[in-house]
Amino acid sequence: MGLLLVTLGAALGTVKVLAERSIEAETASTILVEVAALSDLQARDGLEALRAEIARRREQRLGGTLYLLFDPAGELIESNVTGWSEPVPGTPLWLPLRVTPTGEREIRARAYAVGLDDGSQLIVGRTLDAQEAFARALNRSLLVAFTGALVIGLAGGILLARRTERRVEQMSDVIDAVRGGSLDARLPARTTGGDEFDRLSARINRLLEESEALIRGMRQVTDDVAHDLRTPLQRLHTRLEEALSHAEGQVYDEIEAALEDLDRLLRLFRTVLLITNTESGAPKQSFQEVDVAAIAQDAAELYEAVFEERGIGFEHAAPNPQHRARVRGNAALLAQAIANLLDNAAKYTPTGGSVRLTVGVGEPMVIEVRDTGPGIPGARRSEVLRRFTRLDAARETPGHGLGLALVNAVAKLHGGELELDDAAPGLAVRLTLPTLAAKAA
Amino acid sequence: MRILIIEDDARTAEHVARGLSEAGHLATRAADGTTGLAMAGAEEFDAIVVDRMLPGRDGLSIVEILRASGNHVPVLVLSALADVGHRVEGLKAGADDYLVKPYAFSELLARVEALGRRREPTATETTLQVADLILDRLARTCARGGRSLSLQPREFKLLECLMQHAGQVLTRTMLLEKVWDYQFDPHTNVVDVHIARLRQKVDRGYDRPLIHTVRGSGYRLSLDP
Numbered sequence: 001m002g003l004l005l006v007t008l009g010a011a012l013g014t015v016k017v018l019a020e021r022s023i024e025a026e027t028a029s030t031i032l033v034e035v036a037a038l039s040d041l042q043a044r045d046g047l048e049a050l051r052a053e054i055a056r057r058r059e060q061r062l063g064g065t066l067y068l069l070f071d072p073a074g075e076l077i078e079s080n081v082t083g084w085s086e087p088v089p090g091t092p093l094w095l096p097l098r099v100t101p102t103g104e105r106e107i108r109a110r111a112y113a114v115g116l117d118d119g120s121q122l123i124v125g126r127t128l129d130a131q132e133a134f135a136r137a138l139n140r141s142l143l144v145a146f147t148g149a150l151v152i153g154l155a156g157g158i159l160l161a162r163r164t165e166r167r168v169e170q171m172s173d174v175i176d177a178v179r180g181g182s183l184d185a186r187l188p189a190r191t192t193g194g195d196e197f198d199r200l201s202a203r204i205n206r207l208l209e210e211s212e213a214l215i216r217g218m219r220q221v222t223d224d225v226a227h228d229l230r231t232p233l234q235r236l237h238t239r240l241e242e243a244l245s246h247a248e249g250q251v252y253d254e255i256e257a258a259l260e261d262l263d264r265l266l267r268l269f270r271t272v273l274l275i276t277n278t279e280s281g282a283p284k285q286s287f288q289e290v291d292v293a294a295i296a297q298d299a300a301e302l303y304e305a306v307f308e309e310r311g312i313g314f315e316h317a318a319p320n321p322q323h324r325a326r327v328r329g330n331a332a333l334l335a336q337a338i339a340n341l342l343d344n345a346a347k348y349t350p351t352g353g354s355v356r357l358t359v360g361v362g363e364p365m366v367i368e369v370r371d372t373g374p375g376i377p378g379a380r381r382s383e384v385l386r387r388f389t390r391l392d393a394a395r396e397t398p399g400h401g402l403g404l405a406l407v408n409a410v411a412k413l414h415g416g417e418l419e420l421d422d423a424a425p426g427l428a429v430r431l432t433l434p435t436l437a438a439k440a441a
Numbered sequence: 442m443r444i445l446i447i448e449d450d451a452r453t454a455e456h457v458a459r460g461l462s463e464a465g466h467l468a469t470r471a472a473d474g475t476t477g478l479a480m481a482g483a484e485e486f487d488a489i490v491v492d493r494m495l496p497g498r499d500g501l502s503i504v505e506i507l508r509a510s511g512n513h514v515p516v517l518v519l520s521a522l523a524d525v526g527h528r529v530e531g532l533k534a535g536a537d538d539y540l541v542k543p544y545a546f547s548e549l550l551a552r553v554e555a556l557g558r559r560r561e562p563t564a565t566e567t568t569l570q571v572a573d574l575i576l577d578r579l580a581r582t583c584a585r586g587g588r589s590l591s592l593q594p595r596e597f598k599l600l601e602c603l604m605q606h607a608g609q610v611l612t613r614t615m616l617l618e619k620v621w622d623y624q625f626d627p628h629t630n631v632v633d634v635h636i637a638r639l640r641q642k643v644d645r646g647y648d649r650p651l652i653h654t655v656r657g658s659g660y661r662l663s664l665d666p
Contacts, residue, residue: 070468091620216507230444230521238456241546245463256657266543267626286526301595305634316513336625364548 004153012142013147014396019138027126028094031112032067034124042116047071050122052076064127066099066109072119087121097125108132167197171204179281183212218280222352229269237262271402278409283330289436293318293325295335296359296367302368303342310346313354326436329414337410340403341429342367350425364432366417372426381420407431442465442487442557442660443632446521447477447503449495457490461553472500481507486514487557490549493520493531501534511563515556519569547658569604572664574643574651576604590642595620599639603652603662612659636660658659 044051047069054067058080070087081099088095097109111125170187177185187199188210240262244255277283300316307314319325327334338357345355353372360366375385385408404418407429408440411418416433444466448454458468469486471477474497479488481503489507493500504516518536520527526607531539538552567650569576573586581597583590592600599620603611613632617623644650653661 198489230542231453235450235452235456237543238453238460238546242456262544269542270626282525286529298621302623302631303629305638306629307632309634309637332624336624339448339623339625339627343627343629343631 004157004252005150008146008149008153012146014143020135023131023134027110027128027131028112031110031124031126035112035114038067038122039114042118042120045128047077047116047118049121050116051078054080064130066097066123066125066127067376068109068111068123068125070121074121077120078311081125083199088268089124091115091121095123099125099127103233114309145412152333154383164197167201169320171201174208176205178208183208183215195221212290215280218307221238225273232268233262237266268402271406275402275406275409278333278406278413281413283333285414287328287330288333289326290329290334291324291326292329292367292433293321293323293335293359293361295331296338296357299338299342300357302339303346306346308344310348310349311351314344315354315356317356317358319359319361324436325359326364327414327433328411328436329433333410333413336369337431338369338408341367341431344403344429345369345371345427346371353426361435364434367431367433368428370426370428372423375422375425376420377426378422384419384420404429442554444468444487444553444557445471445477445481445484445486447474447481447489447491447495448501449473449492456580457546457549458609461552464516464550464554466553468511472505478503478506479491481514482510482512486513488517488553490517490553493522493527496649501531501536504535514558516547517552517556519549540657547610549612550560551612551615551658553613553653554609555606555615569601571604571607571651571662572649574604585643592639592642595635596639596642599635600643600662601659606662608661608663610655610658610661615659 020247038050041053051069054069055078057065057067060076066197067079068081071077074087076085084099092112092114093213095111095113097111098106098314099109107127107129109125109127111123113121113123115121168310174185174187186205187201189205190198191202194202219227229383237259240255240259244252244259277369279410296316297318300314300318302314302316321398340353340356346347349355349371351374355372356368358368358370360364404420408418411431413432416431419430421428444461446454446457446461446468448470449472454470458470460530461468461476463499469480469484470595471480474495476497477489477491477495478498479561481589491503494515500518500520504518505617515537516535516538517538518531519540520531528541537556540552552600561582567577567579569578571629574583575585576597578601583592583597583600583654599616602616602619611619614624614626616632616636617625617627636654640650644652649664650666651662651664653663653666655661
């Protein structure tokens with residue numbers, strides 16, 4: 001805005017100065033041409049001829065040009081200016097004048113005084129009223145131009161800013177939509193006659209195109225792997241089951257143990273596929289408004305008996321039912337995530353310990369499971385969030401260490417976070433989820 | 442029960458058919474969707490087991506066509522797709538149950554048998570009775586041998602589920618699904634713990650236990666061990 005004013009002012013100021021200078025130069029050259037012509041006349045035909053010429057011009061009342069002619073004695077012998085009777089010393093020189101050519105109004109003028117070869121002095125001037133009128137007109141037009149340019153500039157600037165804002169908003173919306181699972185969302189990008197936004201949009205679209213291909217490819221691979229591996233695994237399972245029904249003694253025990261191993265492998269396989277599927281964002285397509293407090297309540301009810309059986313104290317700090325604990329999400333995955341956290345707590349907390357489930361309704365919503373088990377050393381906390389990690393100390397306990405990786409994937413799917421903390425002693429696992437209110441804002 | 446198996450993998454289909462026969466059922470096989478649909482429409486079955494991905498016509502469209510034509514035969518969909526959304530899709534299409542591959546045959550058998558019973562009137566009865574155990578679904582009360590049992594709401598639901606399927610095996614995952622509405626594999630013995638609690642109330646102090654553990658499968662409620 002300031003810059004616009006300065007630029008505009010400077011441009012118009014330059015126009016004004018240049019215009020005035022050129023008018024001044026024009027005036028000066030007119031005077032000099034006139035002086036030269038009159039000097040020549042005097043030199044050729046004498047002072048009297050010059051006087052007659054000036055008298056003739058005075059009679060013609062040609063406005064704008066002023067003449068004063070002094071004889072060698074310094075007497076004013078001809079003039080069309082009133083109120084001036086002395087020659088000026090130090091000719092030739094330029095002098096500013098204030099004259100009243102018609103006896104009405106004093107106006108500014110500019111004049112050139114020269115001494116002629118016979119000792120007489122000629123002063124030729126031009127009144128500056130036309131020049132000043134022009135300057136005033138110029139000023140007015142410049143003011144109009146300035147105001148106009150300012151208005152147009154401001155309006156244009158605002159429009160441009162609005163347009164930029166709209167385009168940027170459009171981009172954010174599309175990017176949010178893609179993150180939200182609509183992989184095919186694209187930005188409008190004109191291919192001809194586009195501006196830098198169109199070029200940027202086109203690049204972003206290419207990027208989205210590539211990520212869509214990657215994500216779809218990953219899903220396809222996951223589905224293919226699922227299908228290709230499931231059928232042979234299915235056959236293996238069926239055969240072992242069949243063999244078990246005909247087996248006896250040690251063979252029976254061996255086959256039964258093999259089936260148990262296979263079941264563990266299948267469970268691992270299912271969980272990996274579920275994590276992959278969750279990470280791909282596909283479940284976002286079936287997002288609904290879900291009540292996390294109710295989900296946590298169900299999980300608490302399911303696990304309360306497990307804690308009691310294992311001699312672990314369990315406390316569930318439910319939020320005030322008046323508070324809305326709603327998020328946009330997948331109820332089955334959120335239920336599984338919370339159940340996984342309780343399952344882990346039950347698995348790792350020794351008898352006599354305690355587990356506390358807290359659902360904090362705020363922004364974001366926080367679901368915390370705090371136990372008094374061995375905890376996880378700080379350096380290894382990020383490790384357990386990845387697939388296939390299980391800490392050595394826990395290796396004797398059933399489980400695949402995929403529980404937290406799945407919870408992490410569920411948290412990410414819902415735009416939330418999973419944090420592991422030292423509960424001194426024990427582990428505090430915090431699942432934070434943005435609420436519906438935050439998403440609407 | 443007369444059961445139709447629509448499955449393109451011959452080996453799996455054969456094992457499933459043999460297993461069902463051994464369990465006392467009459468199993469018929471179809472190797473592709475088109476044949477399967479034709480058979481399902483032409484004959485009367487007590488249950489249909491259909492693979493979701495089939496040559497010819499996919500499993501879900503078979504269910505949709507059957508339902509659209511007013512055929513309410515219980516259907517169990519088998520699928521290699523584990524996405525949480527796929528299960529919902531399957532149930533929406535009109536399937537009664539959904540089992541993800543690879544599964545244990547005992548799980549499949551338990552689910553098929555549970556489906557077959559669904560047509561019997563027990564599902565809508567207001568009172569369920571097994572031996573001297575009586576459950577009033579309207580009053581939400583339960584008594585054994587004339588003595589009232591005090592059950593928590595979830596214990597009531599668990600016992601109701603077992604009684605609805607009296608004499609049948611219910612696996613742990615089936616109980617998790619039906620009673621708690623969970624589809625996941627817990628690493629702890631969460632279902633066993635709840636059954637143990639229920640046993641304390643239902644069987645403790647009575648001569649004949651009604652809740653039985655079926656090795657390698659799950660639980661069954663019946664008078665016979």
